[in-house]
Amino acid sequence: MNSVSDIILTTGMIDADNQPGQIYWHAGQNGQLSELVTLSERLFSLNVPFSVISVQSDVKLGLGGSIYLDDNIDNDNSYQHLAFVPKQTIQALGNKQFCQDYNIKYPYMTGAMANGIASVELVEAIAKADMLASFGAAGLSLVEVEKAIQRLQAAIPDKSFCFNLIHSPNEKGHEDAIVDLYLRYGIDLVEASAYMKLTLPVVRYRVKGIHKDIQGNIIVPNRIIAKASRVELASKWFSPPPEKLLKELLAQGAITNEEAELAKKIPMAQDLTVEADSGGHTDNRPAITLLPTMLALRDQIQSQYNYTHELRVGAAGGIATPASALGAFAMGAAYIVTGTVNQACKESGSSDIVREMLANTGQADVTMAPAVDMFEMGVKLQVLKRGSMFAMRGNKLYNLYKKYSSIDEIPSVDRANLEKTIFKMTLEDVWQKTHEFFSERDPVQVEKAKNDQKHKMALIFRWYLGLSSRWANAGVADRQVDYQVWCGPAMGAFNEWTRDTFLATTDRRDVVTVAINIMFGAAVLSRANSILKQGVELAGELIQYQPMQLDTIEKYLTE
Numbered sequence: 418m419n420s421v422s423d424i425i426l427t428t429g430m431i432d433a434d435n436q437p438g439q440i441y442w443h444a445g446q447n448g449q450l451s452e453l454v455t456l457s458e459r460l461f462s463l464n465v466p467f468s469v470i471s472v473q474s475d476v477k478l479g480l481g482g483s484i485y486l487d488d489n490i491d492n493d494n495s496y497q498h499l500a501f502v503p504k505q506t507i508q509a510l511g512n513k514q515f516c517q518d519y520n521i522k523y524p525y526m527t528g529a530m531a532n533g534i535a536s537v538e539l540v541e542a543i544a545k546a547d548m549l550a551s552f553g554a555a556g557l558s559l560v561e562v563e564k565a566i567q568r569l570q571a572a573i574p575d576k577s578f579c580f581n582l583i584h585s586p587n588e589k590g591h592e593d594a595i596v597d598l599y600l601r602y603g604i605d606l607v608e609a610s611a612y613m614k615l616t617l618p619v620v621r622y623r624v625k626g627i628h629k630d631i632q633g634n635i636i637v638p639n640r641i642i643a644k645a646s647r648v649e650l651a652s653k654w655f656s657p658p659p660e661k662l663l664k665e666l667l668a669q670g671a672i673t674n675e676e677a678e679l680a681k682k683i684p685m686a687q688d689l690t691v692e693a694d695s696g697g698h699t700d701n702r703p704a705i706t707l708l709p710t711m712l713a714l715r716d717q718i719q720s721q722y723n724y725t726h727e728l729r730v731g732a733a734g735g736i737a738t739p740a741s742a743l744g745a746f747a748m749g750a751a752y753i754v755t756g757t758v759n760q761a762c763k764e765s766g767s768s769d770i771v772r773e774m775l776a777n778t779g780q781a782d783v784t785m786a787p788a789v790d791m792f793e794m795g796v797k798l799q800v801l802k803r804g805s806m807f808a809m810r811g812n813k814l815y816n817l818y819k820k821y822s823s824i825d826e827i828p829s830v831d832r833a834n835l836e837k838t839i840f841k842m843t844l845e846d847v848w849q850k851t852h853e854f855f856s857e858r859d860p861v862q863v864e865k866a867k868n869d870q871k872h873k874m875a876l877i878f879r880w881y882l883g884l885s886s887r888w889a890n891a892g893v894a895d896r897q898v899d900y901q902v903w904c905g906p907a908m909g910a911f912n913e914w915t916r917d918t919f920l921a922t923t924d925r926r927d928v929v930t931v932a933i934n935i936m937f938g939a940a941v942l943s944r945a946n947s948i949l950k951q952g953v954e955l956a957g958e959l960i961q962y963q964p965m966q967l968d969t970i971e972k973y974l975t976e
Contacts, residue, residue: 440484443485444479448494453478477496503947510743511524515731525549526550528754530696532553537572546932550579555581555583566599580607582608584612586613587791590861596622625639643688646702648711651689682724689728693732704748737757739937739962771892779803780909786798787882800904804897805900818875822874854880886903918964934965942962
């Protein structure tokens with residue numbers, strides 16, 4: 418950028434002749450003029466407001482001074498005012514109360530990626546940076562989840578974090594056991610995901626321990642940040658617990674009469690994350706239409722129930738750059754949630770092989786494949802297709818499941834192909850391993866398989882679907898072609914944004930650096946947009962933001 422014209426253009430606002438009714442900037446005693454080439458620096462200094470002004474048909478920046486309307490100005494220290502850029506805190510991008518309620522600094526959350534991909538290390542790093550993270554408990558055993566709870570409670574006892582609670586229609590006993598575990602350890606915040614309806618375990622978690630304080634205020638110990646992409650489900654999360662489920666819990670002795678009565682006055686979840694086109698479980702909904710719909714629903718239900726604490730809506734799915742984050746906040750999101758991009762960071766529970774695969778991902782390198790936890794229901798999730806045959810093989814298994822009633826009905830040619838290319842062992846051997854797994858985790862599944870051959874076939878096929886993500890996490894080299902890597906198009910956008918920067922390589926990607934750059938960048942872009950909205954056009958390079966090192970960002974934040 419060698420001249421002013423390379424940096425900024427205007428839309429006819431600059432006029433050498435002062436016109437009546439125009440706005441002026443007056444330097445006064447404390448005002449300073451600076452050259453336009455410092456505009457990037459000024460945009461980065463979020464806490465310092467400034468003006469864009471016209472000085473003898475040239476464009477400069479004004480610091481300090483005063484702005485006023487004057488029809489008859491004649492002062493050598495006064496100049497035509499083009500735009501004012503107020504200070505912009507990162508906290509103000511979203512809902513400040515969200516940050517206060519969860520004792521965090523920024524309205525930013527990392528979502529729970531199953532099988533511990535959202536690892537203890539990831540949660541700890543984000544929590545220490547005073548943001549919110551959810552541990553990926555889905556798919557893990559009770560023992561593994563318990564160890565994660567113990568580690569995090571010991572490592573960050575004074576920080577906020579949450580654990581995932583996932584809908585498990587095929588393992589209802591496991592969902593109940595996870596809730597028992599959370600209640601026993603005092604895990605008072607969960608991220609509820611993949612629910613298609615409310616269940617007894619999630620209602621029990623929310624309701625347990627509700628009471629009134631001495632002032633008569635309802636105290637709800639256990640909080641839920643729910644995920645949803647459908648209005649009908651979002652309505653259930655924003656509404657009080659269903660009376661039918663409360664009665665069942667009462668009959669079981671799982672809750673008290675007081676808890677059941679007080680539950681009628683609170684929402685199942687005060688915070689709802691609108692999940693758009695994300696990796697993993699997704700309906701591939703476009704955020705630009707989904708988020709406004711959910712915001713309108715929020716207002717409608719808040720008006721209906723008049724809750725003491727207002728409902729909030731966050732945004733997830735497709736968010737991996739400052740521009741996408743700012744877009745979500747501009748539409749009214751109280752907070753944002755990132756996912757796949759964190760899997761590409763060194764703290765994730767994934768492998769270096771997967772991180773490298775993600776670093777080479779484009780926005781079109783994703784597809785849909787069967788979900789292991791809801792295989793029989795035909796539910797699909799979004800995965801990486803570049804460098805993996807998992808989606809193709811998973812869909813083949815589902816088509817065979819739909820077509821045949823048992824393993825024995827599968828034609829011998831197809832069966833031989835399955836054993837050679839997908840399972841790499843006989844189906845009898847797969848069943849033995851599956852039998853051993855469910856005998857320990859959920860014996861009901863084994864009993865059901867004895868009397869239902871189609872269910873037995875589903876369990877055998879789920880063996881591949883379940884292990885494919887674990888192979889990816891462990892970096893099993895001879896199974897790379899079968900890796901199940903949950904991934905949305907946001908990963909491609911992140912790679913495009915970070916190309917030719919220090920974040921382009923996997924060894925430099927850490928979750929805090931990524932998070933701070935997304936949020937800081939969103940605030941910078943917000944300031945740049947404020948200039949555009951006042952009729953001043955910026956050159957293209959100034960309405961973009963490239964990643965910076967954390968110490969550099971910290972310098973700007975403390976100015």
